[in-house]
Amino acid sequence: MLIFTKSLFTLKKENPNKENLPDNFSPAVLKKIQQARKNQPNTEELITNILSGDIGALSRAITLIESNNPNHFTEANAIIKACLPHANNSVRIGITGVPGVGKSTFIEAFGKHLTKLGKKIAVLTIDPSSSLSHGSILGDKTRMEELAKDPNAYVRPSASGDTVGGVARKTRETITLCEACGFDTVIIETVGVGQNEIAVHSMVDFFLLLNVTGTGDELQGIKKGIMEMADAIVINKADGDNIQKAVLAKAEMNNALHLFPAKKSGWIPVTLTCSSKTLEGINEVWETISNYIERTQNNTFFESKRAEQNEFWLMETIENQLKQDFFNNSEVQILLEKTKKAVQNNEYSPFAAAQLLVEKYFNTKT
Numbered sequence: 001m002l003i004f005t006k007s008l009f010t011l012k013k014e015n016p017n018k019e020n021l022p023d024n025f026s027p028a029v030l031k032k033i034q035q036a037r038k039n040q041p042n043t044e045e046l047i048t049n050i051l052s053g054d055i056g057a058l059s060r061a062i063t064l065i066e067s068n069n070p071n072h073f074t075e076a077n078a079i080i081k082a083c084l085p086h087a088n089n090s091v092r093i094g095i096t097g098v099p100g101v102g103k104s105t106f107i108e109a110f111g112k113h114l115t116k117l118g119k120k121i122a123v124l125t126i127d128p129s130s131s132l133s134h135g136s137i138l139g140d141k142t143r144m145e146e147l148a149k150d151p152n153a154y155v156r157p158s159a160s161g162d163t164v165g166g167v168a169r170k171t172r173e174t175i176t177l178c179e180a181c182g183f184d185t186v187i188i189e190t191v192g193v194g195q196n197e198i199a200v201h202s203m204v205d206f207f208l209l210l211n212v213t214g215t216g217d218e219l220q221g222i223k224k225g226i227m228e229m230a231d232a233i234v235i236n237k238a239d240g241d242n243i244q245k246a247v248l249a250k251a252e253m254n255n256a257l258h259l260f261p262a263k264k265s266g267w268i269p270v271t272l273t274c275s276s277k278t279l280e281g282i283n284e285v286w287e288t289i290s291n292y293i294e295r296t297q298n299n300t301f302f303e304s305k306r307a308e309q310n311e312f313w314l315m316e317t318i319e320n321q322l323k324q325d326f327f328n329n330s331e332v333q334i335l336l337e338k339t340k341k342a343v344q345n346n347e348y349s350p351f352a353a354a355q356l357l358v359e360k361y362f363n364t365k366t
């Protein structure tokens with residue numbers, strides 16, 4: 001709709017006589033669109049509205065953060081800067097697990113449980129596969145429609161982007177905005193396919209691995225690194241005929257967890273079973289997380305981990321921005337195309353060519 005609206009504006013601007021507008025296009029509609037544009041809040045208004053808990057303003061600001069249009073960067077940065085002093089007051093929970101394990105169903109059940117306890121929940125999803133498949137493979141399933149209807153919940157589907165780093169940065173900035181908007185619990189869902197867990201792990205306080213039984217070897221398919229990052233492993237779908245198997249899987253997971261070295265947090269990872277359908281065990285998951293937060297706040301790990309994460313994102317962002325600026329540089333782009341061929345044909349060594357390109361880049365800066 002937005003794209004459609006924009007294109008009509010362009011048409012109207014370029015064609016004052018409307019010859020390129022659709023025949024049945026009404027001037028009244030054009031006026032309405034113009035009015036709606038005029039009524040869009042400016043940066044200051046957006047900030048004030050976010051801080052007063054306005055979901056519409058929050059969504060608009062997130063769209064600005066997600067935009068790849070350089071004109072939006074300054075506005076997005078101003079909003080983040082203004083929101084930062086009001087952020088940081090939430091519990092951030094990362095939830096991962098292989099496709100189909102029940103993450104979305106779990107978050108819906110868990111989120112509703114938390115809103116009943118009086119909490120305000122924001123749910124964000126990271127799905128870098130969407131940039132590869134040009135559209136989310138998760139599709140409608142990520143919508144969590146019931147939770148989205150809850151006035152104390154906000155569900156925002158995946159940011160899109162070309163790189164895990166880019167998507168992760170946008171998600172992290174979105175966390176800041178959600179916190180400033182008054183959400184006290186931020187949940188991040190990510191598909192457990194590898195690369196993106198590290199990014200999520202470095203932006204949350206508590207990392208939960210969701211698993212299911214019934215695959216024979218329960219440990220199969222879960223990367224050791226992901227298990228090692230987990231603060232809790234929850235065996236979902238512990239209902240019906242599956243209950244016994246889930247209890248066995250829980251014991252197996254528990255044994256496996258003991259093989260990992262002790263965590264810096266002093267926390268011993270917990271294994272639980274639950275059903276996102278019958279809601280059995282959902283409360284225990286929240287009790288475990290609350291327990292973790294209380295302990296790590298008492299032993300100061302909570303604060304130091306967040307400080308470490310801030311530093312990590314500083315370094316990540318510098319790296320990403322430099323990369324982006326480099327590859328967007330038109331002179332670099334031209335030279336890169338030529339150089340690629342020379343390198344492919346062994347006329348140039350990759351290292352010498354890289355050096356040449358970097359020099360070119362710096363020359364354009366002076």
Ligand SMILES: Nc1nc2c(ncn2[C@@H]2O[C@H](COP(=O)(O)OP(=O)(O)OP(=O)(O)O)[C@@H](O)[C@H]2O)c(=O)[nH]1
Pocket residue numbers: 097098099100101102103104105106138141142191236237238239274275276277278
């Ligand atoms: N019996 C039972 N089925 C469940 C439970 N949780 C989820 N399911 C079912 O498992 C299927 C997958 O659930 P989703 O919540 O979409 O799983 P997901 O992990 O979010 O999947 P992706 O987003 O594709 O990675 C759905 O058919 C759910 O109804 C549960 O606790 N018990």
Ligand SMILES: [Mg+2]
Pocket residue numbers: 103104105138141142
């Ligand atoms: Mg899902």
